[in-house]
Amino acid sequence: MLGDAAIKRLARQVSEIESDDVRQAYLRFAISLNGPRGLVLQPDSHGFIEKESRFYCGSEWYFSAVLNKSWVLFYFRNPAIRDGFVDHDAVSTVFSEAEPTKARDYKLRVFDLASASKVCEFILRAA
DSSP, rough: OOOOOHHHHHHHHHHOOOOOHHHHHHHHHHSSSSSGGGGGEEEEEEEEEEEEEEEOOOOOOOOOOOOOEEEEEEEEEEEHHTTTTHHHHHHHHHHHTTEOOTTSOEEEEEEEEHHHHHHHHHHHHHO
């Protein structure tokens, strides 16, 4: 469960977004991926990235959702793949539009609630 400070930070993050689709997608990640499979949400900001939700499993940072005006940039981070939390081949097959990064993550632009739901369902079923 999120504490008051995390809820306030999350509310601030989405308050300036004009697109309902983008706001709903971002909130879907926050609601669906906080708790199941041991994932813990940490709304965060650092450097030039002001609106990010990080999802940890223990001390490992597995996923990120970075809020932009027109989309959410979702990262399947390498630690999640390395640890077998999600399968590398399955990520690239199910999300063919996902792009590999230099850090061996995959990044995926998510534009709406349906796409965010697909990502959440994939992660939650990956066990």
